[in-house]
Amino acid sequence: MAGGGNIAAAPPVPRERRRARLRDRVVAGAFLLPAAVLLGVWLVYPAVNTVVRSFYDRSGDAFVGIDNYRTLFSSDPLLTAIRNNALWVAVVPALVTAIGLIFAVLTERIRWSVAFKVAVFMPMAISLFAAGVIWRVMYEKEPDRGAINATIGAVADWVDPPGVLSSARASSPALAGGTGGGIALRDTVRPGGVALMGLTGIRASEVPDDAREAVRPASRPGTVTGVVWRDFRPGGGRAGVVEPGESGLPGVTVELRHSGGGRVATTETGPDGTFRFDGVADGDYRVAIGAATFAAPFDGVNWLGQGLITPAVMMAYIWVWAGFAMVVIGAGLAAIPRDLLEAARTDGASEWQVFRRVTVPLLAPVLSVVFITMIINVLKVFDIVLSVAPASVQDDANVIALAMWRTAFGGTNDFGLGSAIAVFLFLLVIPVLALNVRRFRREQ
Amino acid sequence: MTTTEASGLATAPPGTREGARPAVGARITRMLTRAPIAILLAVIGIAWLVPTVGLLLTSLLLPSEIQSTGWWHTITDTGLLSLENYRRVLDDGAITSSLWTTVWISVGGTLLPIIVGALAAYAFAFLEFPGRDWLFIIVVGLLVVPIQMALIPIFSLYNDLGIFDTIIGLILFHTAFGLPFAIFLLRNFFVGIPRELLEAARIDGASELRIFVRVILPLGLPAIASLAIFQFLWTWNDLLIALTLGRDTQPITVAIFSQLRQFGSNIEIIAPAAFISLVIPLAVFFAFQRYFVQGLLAGSVK
Structure with a gap:
């Protein structure tokens, strides 16, 4: 009959019942004590303390209100x-x-x-x-x-492929422009002229494997010839001059434009960097390398x-x-x-x-x-x-x-x-x- | 929603097993309509695994490559893989000793709240005393008290008591903050245990403590298992408490945190250490997945 408090049907003896209830409370107190201490010291007291503390200054000495x-x-x-x-x-x-x-x-x-x-x-x-x-x-x-x-880069470079010469710059003042809008010769060219397009800032690893030594092409009537080359060799070399040991840049797309703008023709450079536009009508032209060649690869979202x-x-x-x-x-x-x-x-x-x-x-x-x-x-x-x-x-x-x-x-x-x-x-x-x-x- | 309804992640997908097998034509149509969903989910499922696999492969990169090479290159070039980073990290006493610190904190921080919580839950479930329901509601209310509310006073208190920067100090903090959930979960499970079992034991003259140990704890084992897994993962994964109440007593999370400032140059320590730190919770999760999910449902759906 010890736990009689829960059995409603049997009317318990009052004294027994009181004792059982008392016992229940003592046991409950003992069972709850560890949890009560832990919750009191680690949760309730600190929570109250934190509220009070929030009205004091940084060191806790002075009351500062709100x-x-x-x-x-x-x-x-x-x-x-x-x-x-x-x-x-x-x-x-x-x-x-x-x-x-x-x-x-x-x-x-x-x-x-x-x-x-x-x-x-x-x-x-x-x-x-x-x-x-x-x-x-x-x-x-x-x-x-x-x-x-x-992953983003792989998609981005597939949708919008980077240029073959993303880091190149003009090697001499004869060329104008930059990687944004392409690089063009400052002076116009007439048929029979030779366009020298020297570039620097190209790492050796960026030069295509099939590249050969750059050659300065000969002038031909009715044709605009030229060369795109890496205007650099160990030890320096002179800017704007095709010298032995300097490499041609194959696979670069070169544009022939009217002097007032508008594209006439495009061609690609050969292994030695040379290119030519045949059957060009008389007049002034500009030779340029388009911006796409210099498009930077995807460099990562920050x-x-x-x-x-x-x-x-x-x-x-x-x-x-x-x-x-x-x-x-x-x-x-x-x-x-x-x-x-x-x-x-x-x-x-x-x-x-x-x-x-x-x-x-x-x-x-x-x-x-x-x-x-x-x-x-x-x-x-x-x-x-x-x-x-x-x-x-x-x-x-x-x-x-x-x-x-x-x-x-x-x-x-x-x-x-x-x-x-x-x-x-x-x-x-x-x-x-x-x-x-x-x-x-x-x-x- | 009760705890007994769910059985881990493997709840049977309804509708796949019902009735007789449909005709071949119908099955092909159904397969075709389901194929896009299956492909979509396959892609998502793999994408969900990629970050973790990425950390594992990063941690396995050769020390000479780890600064410059993306982990995905190891899939095509297995020559990049080595255990060298792990060997170095495990040889370094700091990381191994912080692993042991984590183990002690987790074991203590799991056992203590279970014992203390089960005692209190027993009282709430089976004993009559005035204010019982109100006290229990207060305990439920304490569930949402943010840890931040206790950090500053406990920091000062620990300094006064001389238990700042000790494993026991961290265990006691974890115990206290684990208690509301422990009491809540266990009490709700205990009230489902038939009272006749208790009454029978009481009539046999068993003391309350004996009933608690011999009758209630064995019957409450499923709930205790759920709680143990939660509490273990919680203490193992803690950063905030150890970071605030310890200095040299560093569990693995704090040890990794102190390396984070030089993320780029320390990646050969951070990656293997981080992976070691998550292997054990992952193993616990896979081994006891069912209890984990049950506890989760009991805690959130109730």
Whole structure:
């Protein structure tokens, strides 16, 4: 009869009952004590202390009222952090929920859905810090090292191929122009003339393998001849003069233009760099190498620079959390009665209509749980910003949690302002706390 | 949504096994309409693996190549691969000792909240005492208190107590912040255990502690397993707490963090160290995937 308090049917002896109740309380106290101590000392006391501390100055000696909160909303780095965090809340929870929903719905249509889910869910096991390191490697600027820029570069160079001589410059004042608009001879040429187009700034590795020693072509009547060559040899050489040991530049597209503009003809240089335009009518012409020859190859998007750092960190974060959304929404999806969907299909609804009118409304509670969970997570985002963003752009990538840590522990050591930032963060998550408690009480 | 409904990632895709096998023609049509989705998902799935594989291959690049070569070159030129970076990192005492620090923090930070949390959850689930529901609601409320709210006072407190920069200090912090979720998860699981089992043990004269150890803990094992995995991953993956409350007591995340300033030139240390740091959570995840997903659903859907 020891635990009689729970058995309503049997009327217990009053004294026994009182003793049992007392015993229950003592045992409960003993069972709760360790948790109460830990929660009291590590959560409740510090939380109260932080609130009080936020009204004192950096060292905690002088009461400063709401000065710390004023600073929070007036200093530039902190405003950037708040703005960035607002952007995070606006973009990331919605994207993660949407991606999770799409993945959850699509995986129902393949047989190897477990493999797909494991691949997408796996980053959840990795620390956000390590995930940041992973993406830092992906985001490297040089297309030779960063996989993302290598991929973009491969596409960009395929759509818009780089020129054969991307780094070349004119070797003498006889040529004008630059890599932007092409390089042209300053003086006009008449049929029978020879166009000497010396270029420098070309690395030995950029000279094509089939290149031979440059030759100064002979003049021919009715023809414009010329040579494009690498106007450089070990030891120097004279600018604008074809000398032994200097290499011709094959495969360069040369244009013959009217002196007033307008293209007459184009040709390509041979292995020794020479070219010719035959049967040219009498008149003044200009010889030029088009801009395409000098087009620079793709040199990488600066993901880790000031402008793109926040989207870059967000992408890494979504990579981590999409799996969470997919799995939770997937479980919700599995609980939807199949016959409901089948009924809609039998009534002639298209797949899209079934999704839009039946699946999504039925999933609404699960979707809102994912969305709210992601809002809390995003408000507290910290590690991944610290590991993706290089120190030099952390001011631009700043978020509230990072600002708090940097203010209190990152060199400034302003505990007053740091506490104020922590309290601000706490206030932001309180509405979510209220939601949680309400949901819990409804369930009871 | 209850914890028992989900069984890991392998929830059967509905609609694939129902009814009799359709006719050949219908099956071909269905395969054709599904092919674009299958291809799309294959591409996405592979894309999702690329970053992690990229880190692994980067960490395996020859030390002489790692500064200048992209990891994808190792796919066509396996001569670029070597274990040299790992050998150097493991020979370097700092990284190995920080790995051990991580292990101790994770083991302590997993066991302690489970024990303390299970005791409290038992009281909330099975014992009568005044204010029980309100106390439990407070615990649920504590779930969302950000770690940042405790850092500054605990930093000062640890300095006063002399446990700043100690493993025990970090474990206690992890324990306290793991408790709300632990109590919440375990209590919700415990209330599902039939009370008759308890009453029977009580009538047999077993003490509450004995009932807790002999009856409730074994029956609560699925929930405890979920909690253990969560807590382990959480403590193993922590950066913020160790960075704030330690200086020389560096778990692996902090050790890598201190190398990040020279990201370009230190990549031969950072890449293998980062990969070592994530291999263990990944192994735990693959081994106990089912419990992990269950805990996730219990924590978020409830």
